[in-house]
Amino acid sequence: MPELRKDPIVGRWVIIAHERAKRPHDFTGEAQLQAEGSFCPFCEGNEDKTPPEIVAYRERGTRPNGPGWRIRVVPNKFPALKIEGNLNKRGEGIYDKMAGVGAHEVIIESPQHHISLPELPEENIREILWVYRDRLVDLKKDSRLVHGMLFKNVGSAAGASLEHTHSQLIVTPIVPISVWEEMTGSLEFFNYRGRCIYCDMVQQELSTEKRIVLDTSHFTAFCPYASRFPFETWIVPKTHSSHFENIPKQGVDDLATVLRQVLGKLELALDNPAYNYIIHTSPFDHQELPHYHWHIEIIPRLSKVAGFEWGSGFYINPVPPEDAAAFLRETEFPAAPTPIISQGTGLA
Amino acid sequence: MPELRKDPIVGRWVIIAHERAKRPHDFTGEAQLQAEGSFCPFCEGNEDKTPPEIVAYRERGTRPNGPGWRIRVVPNKFPALKIEGNLNKRGEGIYDKMAGVGAHEVIIESPQHHISLPELPEENIREILWVYRDRLVDLKKDSRLVHGMLFKNVGSAAGASLEHTHSQLIVTPIVPISVWEEMTGSLEFFNYRGRCIYCDMVQQELSTEKRIVLDTSHFTAFCPYASRFPFETWIVPKTHSSHFENIPKQGVDDLATVLRQVLGKLELALDNPAYNYIIHTSPFDHQELPHYHWHIEIIPRLSKVAGFEWGSGFYINPVPPEDAAAFLRETEFPAAPTPIISQGTGLA
Known part of the structure; x- marks a missing residue:
């Protein structure tokens, strides 16, 4: 266990x-894709x-x-x-x-x-x-x-x-712990200003435009002001919502377009980089929260995290998010192809 | 700037x-050693x-x-x-x-x-x-x-x-931020128990022995109980001190032995792995603090940090620190060679 x-x-x-445990000698080379x-x-x-x-x-x-x-x-x-x-x-x-x-x-x-x-x-x-x-x-x-x-x-x-x-x-x-830190930070802002900080962020990003990658009726994709990594991109719903699982059908329809476009732009612009995306959402044991706002963080893994970042939590990012966003905005990713599979919706 | x-x-x-900035196209491959x-x-x-x-x-x-x-x-x-x-x-x-x-x-x-x-x-x-x-x-x-x-x-x-x-x-x-988190966490413990948590940790590690890598008169090296990474090893002074720069001469003499031995064991046991070490020490603007304790964290970079870790701050470690410590204890690193340079101590 x-x-x-x-x-x-x-x-x-x-x-x-324990049960994923390896012998120490299994660690003498870097893990590789199959x-x-x-x-x-x-x-x-x-x-x-x-x-x-x-x-x-x-x-x-x-x-x-x-x-x-x-x-x-x-x-x-x-x-x-x-x-x-x-x-x-x-x-x-x-x-x-x-x-x-x-x-x-x-x-x-x-x-x-x-x-x-x-x-x-x-x-x-x-x-x-x-x-x-x-x-x-x-x-x-x-x-x-x-x-x-x-x-x-x-x-x-x-x-x-x-x-x-x-x-x-x-x-x-x-x-x-990282979820707690986001919950706590956004609650502090809410207690002080009475607003959701993510809603404020979306508003400021849309008004300055310089870090916007894509903007649709339900979502805004932008490179965050304090991006830790080159080409870090967040996808944030424009309507306040704390729990991803409460997403409405129209939200899903739109998010599929946005996620496909943003990842397509990243893959094209950066020549198929390694990347992670993570859905940041509220813990289960809360009802809809006024201070927290679910979103997706996309992190291209272009540079190695070194000792300074591990020790400090301070990140050094050589690409200003304004430059990254401009580059991604200008990268044209083709519109959606015809569905591969459209027949049948049976759920086993 | x-x-x-x-x-x-x-x-x-x-x-x-900005001034380390690269063109987006410079990011299409992984950074390499020269x-x-x-x-x-x-x-x-x-x-x-x-x-x-x-x-x-x-x-x-x-x-x-x-x-x-x-x-x-x-x-x-x-x-x-x-x-x-x-x-x-x-x-x-x-x-x-x-x-x-x-x-x-x-x-x-x-x-x-x-x-x-x-x-x-x-x-x-x-x-x-x-x-x-x-x-x-x-x-x-x-x-x-x-x-x-x-x-x-x-x-x-x-x-x-x-x-x-x-x-x-x-x-x-x-x-x-990571330094703040350590300062805050150790202060909470101090306010509650009246003791330094690192001092407590050293005491418990020395009494159970199972995570000890090396123990000398001034320092204890051990794989921490909640190791994030396989073979993560900390070197902690046995006498309470919040600022690395206040280390006494005897401490420097002993730390050189411990650092050399611990890194030598890691290099030998894991076949020259990539690693980071970081000296965790108090901010400048404080006098000696009763709750914080400087130390060195050594992190072998054997596995890749994936999306779960980035999003959660939760780490998955497949090697229990007890196993890592036993393996490092048993790895014999030779005693110090004769000094390469012993003549002259001129400081330019």
Whole structure:
């Protein structure tokens, strides 16, 4: 069973994943993506090489764990956290720990191997967003769990070990420290000014325009004023909302367009960089909050994080966000192709 | 002039280093170490290829910016912050910024190219520690500056761009957020228990022994209970002290032994991994503090940080610190070689 341990100084939790453990000698080289052309457990036809699916969007008449799916959600084969068991919170002298209870799922975004997310039709990206929502809504019912983080790793430098397009969901029994920091910071601003800071930010970005990458009826994509990384880009809903899972249908329709365009621009402008995106959303145990605002942060992994950044939390960014945004605005990514799959909406 | 900008939500500052700016197309590949055998500006004889030295420990009779040095401190040729100018703090709507005033120096630890820090004699490592202290004491006099961070990047995966052994010092006009978090967390513990949490930690580690890597009269090296990374190792002084620059001579003598042994064990056990070390110490504008305790954190860079870690601040560590410590304890690193240079202590 993995173990959650708390750093007693800053309150940061870590997952000690015994069962993912490697021998020290396994660490003498850098992790790499699986070799080009090697076996891929996420490809259509290899469904028996993953744990049984939790949910899939499939063609009518196809069977679970067989071909015929458009999106497939499976438990991570090497999970950081496990869904069974009690939290068993306890101390160890000055330290605190609990059992590594939680969920770790993989969202396989396409049956095809050689495709990136922005190469998918918007219709398929909408389904990816719906599956994100479905999984959060389902896991929220488990009273042991308090927060769900949806994220995507693309490329070896961004921590991906498989090339086939996928994202992940990790649901934790503790609110992650970075989420707390955002919740606390935005609450302070709300208490002082009576407004949501993200709403203010969207307003200021739209009025100055210089950091805007894309603006649609429901979303604004911009390079944040204090970007940590070159070409860091946030996608923020224009209407206040604290929980991603409460997104309306029109929001999903529009977000698919925005996500596809923004990632397409990044892939084109930076020649298929490694990147992460992360959906920042409120913990489960709150109703709609006036101070917090869900959003997506996209981080291209172009430079290495060095000792100064690790020690200080201070980031050195050699590309002003105004320059990055101008470059991305000018990069033309083609409009959506015809849907690959439009027939059938059966849900297995 | 670089610009410091503050993230209005979490209060994190970033350095927008316009003058290190690159064209977007420069980011289409990963940064690499300079090629083996290419020209090295840090080698003896190439002193005119760096900005003029700030200080050097040299043989008697040798001239500044010429050969004959053992350690040489120069301004970073591509500084993240600049020493000239006023802070010029101002707002930009909801955002805050100031001029990027500060110091960014490089400590070249040896005139020899093909040597790593633990391959140096202890006598030379002592001098490196003295030069660290000298630079902090000197820069502390500048009332615009409030914190100095000493760190070392080894290997491309750790953010190093030059192979020649060196460390860096960045002195900022703002206390970095990670330093604040440590100060605040340890103050909370102190207010609650009346003790320093680092002192408690050293005591508990010494009594359980299972995470100890090395224990000497003045320092304890251990893999922390909530290690974020495989083989993360901290070196903590056994006597309470909040400021690195107040280290006594006996402390320097002993720390050179410990640092050399711990890095030597890591290099041997993990086959010369990329790593960072960072000296965590109090801000300048405080007297000795009862709640904070300076220490060194060593982070081998064996795995990539992925989207989950970026978004959550939650780390997944597949190697329990108890296993890492046992492996490092058992790795025998040879005792110190005879000093390369023992004659002369002239300071230019």
